[in-house]
Amino acid sequence: xxxxxxxxxxxxxxxxxxxxxxxxxxxxxxxxxxxxxxxxxxxxxxxxxxxxxxxxxxxxxxxxxxxxxxxxxxxxxxxxxxxxxxxxxxxxxxxxxxxxxxxxxxxxxxxxxxxxxxxxxxxxxxxxxxxxxxxxxxxxxxxxxxxxxxxxxxxxxxxxxxxxxxxxxxxxxxxxxxxxxxxxxxxxxxxxxxxxxxxxxxxxxxxxxxxxxxxxxxxxxxxxxxxxxxxxxxxxxxxxxxxxxxxxxxxxxxxxxxxxxxxxxxxxxxxxxxxxxxxxxxxxxxxxxxxxxxxxxxxxxxxxxxxxxxxxxxxxxxxxxxxxxxxxxxxxxxxxxxxxxxxxxxxxxxxxxxxxxxxxxxxxxxxxxxxxxxxxxxxxxxxxxxxxxxxx
Amino acid sequence: xxxxxxxxxxxxxxxxxxxxxxxxxxxxxxxxxxxxxxxxxxxxxxxxxxxxxxxxxxxxxxxxxxxxxxxxxxxxxxxxxxxxxxxxxxxxxxxxxxxxxxxxxxxxxxxxxxxxxxxxxxxxxxxxxxxxxxxxxxxxxxxxxxxxxxxxxxxxxxxxxxxxxxxxxxxxxxxxxxxxxxxxxxxxxxxxxxxxxxxxxxxxxxxxxxxxxxxxxxxxxxxxxxxxxxxxxxxxxxxxxxxxxxxxxxxxxxxxxxxxxxxxxxxxxxxxxxxxxxxxxxxxxxxxxxxxxxxxxxxxxxxxxxxxxxxxxxxxxxxxxxxxxxxxxxxxxxxxxxxxxxxxxxxxxxxxxxxxxxxxxxxxxxxxxxxxxxxxxxx
Numbered sequence: 112x113x114x115x116x117x118x119x120x121x122x123x124x125x126x127x128x129x130x131x132x133x134x135x136x137x138x139x140x141x142x143x144x145x146x147x148x149x150x151x152x153x154x155x156x157x158x159x160x161x162x163x164x165x166x167x168x169x170x171x172x173x174x175x176x177x178x179x180x181x182x183x184x185x186x187x188x189x190x191x192x193x194x195x196x197x198x199x200x201x202x203x204x205x206x207x208x209x210x211x212x213x214x215x216x217x218x219x220x221x222x223x224x225x226x227x228x229x230x231x232x233x234x235x236x237x238x239x240x241x242x243x244x245x246x247x248x249x250x251x252x253x254x255x256x257x258x259x260x261x262x263x264x265x266x267x268x269x270x271x272x273x274x275x276x277x278x279x280x281x282x283x284x285x286x287x288x289x290x291x292x293x294x295x296x297x298x299x300x301x302x303x304x305x306x307x308x309x310x311x312x313x314x315x316x317x318x319x320x321x322x323x324x325x326x327x328x329x330x331x332x333x334x335x336x337x338x339x340x341x342x343x344x345x346x347x348x349x350x351x352x353x354x355x356x357x358x359x360x361x362x363x364x365x366x367x368x369x370x371x372x373x374x375x376x377x378x379x380x381x382x383x384x385x386x387x388x389x390x391x392x393x394x395x396x397x398x399x400x401x402x403x404x405x406x407x408x409x410x411x412x413x414x415x416x417x418x419x420x421x422x423x424x425x426x427x428x429x430x431x432x433x434x435x436x437x438x439x440x441x442x443x444x445x446x447x448x449x450x451x452x453x454x455x456x457x458x459x460x461x462x463x464x465x466x467x468x469x470x471x472x473x474x475x476x477x478x479x480x481x482x483x484x485x486x487x488x489x490x491x492x493x494x495x496x497x498x499x500x501x502x503x
Numbered sequence: 504x505x506x507x508x509x510x511x512x513x514x515x516x517x518x519x520x521x522x523x524x525x526x527x528x529x530x531x532x533x534x535x536x537x538x539x540x541x542x543x544x545x546x547x548x549x550x551x552x553x554x555x556x557x558x559x560x561x562x563x564x565x566x567x568x569x570x571x572x573x574x575x576x577x578x579x580x581x582x583x584x585x586x587x588x589x590x591x592x593x594x595x596x597x598x599x600x601x602x603x604x605x606x607x608x609x610x611x612x613x614x615x616x617x618x619x620x621x622x623x624x625x626x627x628x629x630x631x632x633x634x635x636x637x638x639x640x641x642x643x644x645x646x647x648x649x650x651x652x653x654x655x656x657x658x659x660x661x662x663x664x665x666x667x668x669x670x671x672x673x674x675x676x677x678x679x680x681x682x683x684x685x686x687x688x689x690x691x692x693x694x695x696x697x698x699x700x701x702x703x704x705x706x707x708x709x710x711x712x713x714x715x716x717x718x719x720x721x722x723x724x725x726x727x728x729x730x731x732x733x734x735x736x737x738x739x740x741x742x743x744x745x746x747x748x749x750x751x752x753x754x755x756x757x758x759x760x761x762x763x764x765x766x767x768x769x770x771x772x773x774x775x776x777x778x779x780x781x782x783x784x785x786x787x788x789x790x791x792x793x794x795x796x797x798x799x800x801x802x803x804x805x806x807x808x809x810x811x812x813x814x815x816x817x818x819x820x821x822x823x824x825x826x827x828x829x830x831x832x833x834x835x836x837x838x839x840x841x842x843x844x845x846x847x848x849x850x851x852x853x854x855x856x857x858x859x860x861x862x863x864x865x866x867x868x869x870x871x872x873x874x875x876x877x878x879x880x881x882x
């Protein structure tokens with residue numbers, strides 16, 4: 112037996128023993144997800160147990176180094192772990208901006224002290240992070256941000272306002288872009304800093320969205336003390352890290368595929384809802400919409416597959432994340448427009464069982480943000496035109 | 504299977520690129536057209552292609568072929584889309600070989616496949632009877648008579664129909680139009696008595712034909728495959744044809760794009776390169792993204808054909824539909840972004856739309872394939 116087969120065998124046995132039965136079903140539309148953190152209320156003992164067990168093995172961050180509590184798995188092992196978790200339909204033990212966003216940035220740019228301070232708590236799900244990037248006057252033009260940190264000798268004092276802070280009211284720490292040199296050219300005077308959300312002067316306020324939910328906050332910073340050792344990388348060099356994180360975020364959004372795609376195709380949903388005659392959907396115009404969408408969705412799925420395979424084979428042009436982000440989010444918006452048409456008037460009902468509390472309508476509204484957050488579609492097109500096509 | 508080309512396939516792509524851009528660039532197509540060529544392609548060029556083994560790529564080894572597969576063959580076809588090269592590759596080396604290989608008897612395969620691989624035989628597939636592709640609607644009759652059959656009817660949009668040595672004709676031996684059962688394929692000499700060929704030169708400068716069959720008598724060994732059960736092989740042949748047409752359209756889309764992108768970096772208006780205008784940058788970036796989608800669907804269907812995947816029919820329709828859409832976008836954007844010069848016959852960019860439209864329509868356009876894909880998917 113090869114080493115990898117031994118690893119698979121051991122992983123399978125460990126998961127069989129340690130993954131509680133109730134954690135062996137997929138998270139649907141966020142129901143049952145675990146975000147961890149100081150204020151997290153576990154929905155069940157099983158959820159807590161599952162996080163603790165996976166966290167102690169470092170398998171919440173399987174490919175991070177073991178010295179910080181990570182799993183230390185090589186790529187092939189990481190893949191085996193995913194396959195084995197998939198086999199028993201084990202859900203992810205932890206959803207975390209720490210693992211997706213600031214962790215990778217710390218691993219790449221952070222000091223040894225910062226890594227040791229923050230990574231283990233991220234892996235164990237003890238600290239929940241939020242991102243302080245956008246500002247009321249700095250959206251697509253992120254480098255135009257104005258919130259500032261003034262050097263007070265042994266610490267900084269931060270003032271300003273952040274917006275679109277995902278789960279800012281639930282998070283424990285923020286990674287935040289602040290202007291540390293007001294005189295430098297705009298990209299040059301920015302630093303990436305970390306602070307506790309309980310620091311005096313930090314006030315997150317939820318924003319209610321058109322979908323009715325409030326996953327984002329605006330966060331006010333009034334004379335917030337930021338310690339000097341909490342700067343990631345060099346002072347005034349934060350833009351480089353921010354760009355790295357934005358690319359990372361783009362890849363994540365682009366790679367996520369399509370919201371709630373589930374196992375049912377749009378065609379199957381339409382056939383079930385509207386009915387068919389001689390194998391054709393009863394609404395022929397709807398049928399065209401559905402087929403057009405399905406064809407484009409297949410093309411997109413194959414493209415994600417091809418780009419991944421090309422990267423593995425050392426082929427391809429790279430820099431395709433902008434294209435995947437652009438195409439994938441636009442496709443997702445179209446999916447929900449089509450789903451709402453299929454669902455008809457029942458899906459317009461905002462609350463109650465008939466519409467599953469307006470799930471389609473609310474998700475449709477939420478998808479409108481897909482092509483805005485993480486860089487708008489127009490910004491992605493700019494990136495393609497400039498970086499890939501060389502149009503100046 | 505990884506969705507990338509292997510080393511051998513990449514080598515073939517490069518050698519096809521080199522050969523076609525040297526021996527059969529767009530200027531050759533113009534020369535053929537202006538000279539009023541009877542065949543619509545260069546016989547010399549076809550001879551060179553045969554010598555390089557291109558006619559033998561899909562032929563199994565036991566019949567003297569290379570068995571190099573659809574992914575390999577499509578690398579040549581894609582390049583021929585970039586150079587707009589006309590040749591009997593599609594009709595003979597793809598459709599002819601696939602149909603004979605799928606449906607033919609041992610004798611037919613031995614006799615015909617070797618001849619195709621050696622460049623001694625060309626084929627044309629005669630399917631359409633009406634102005635829109637729909638093979639299940641085949642109405643042309645073939646009746647059993649004595650030891651053989653008698654064929655009556657008319658076929659149109661028969662690509663290479665005025666030059667091919669033999670025709671593969673889809674006919675109905677039973678049932679009525681719309682029935683899957685009752686379709687039979689026949690091999691008919693183009694010059695057989697009762698076969699009347701009307702050459703129709705198309706907007707791409709290539710040949711098609713409207714062919715009338717009047718009491719055409721064939722012997723029993725002209726039947727390709729089982730009587731009444733020809734639809735399966737016909738359908739699989741058309742899937743292969745559409746996959747390769749998608750590959751050709753991919754070449755057309757990419758070349759239209761590359762030439763336009765280059766032009767945007769040269770052409771100045773309002774004192775600036777037009778490529779510096781954001782209104783055009785966004786259009787171009789969107790266009791590029793669509794072509795990326797196309798690369799994936801084309802490779803996917805070709806690999807599925809080589810693997811004999813049951814999803815091939817659905818994938819063929821996805822690929823052809825998507826490429827019809829994006830070839831239309833590409834050839835239209837190419838002209839619009841070139842501006843006035845794109846409307847002139849002197850400039851080559853306008854040749855791409857003229858090949859794209861027939862390639863889109865041949866064996867089913869976007870609507871045909873979106874409909875077929877929906878039916879396969881159960882709606």
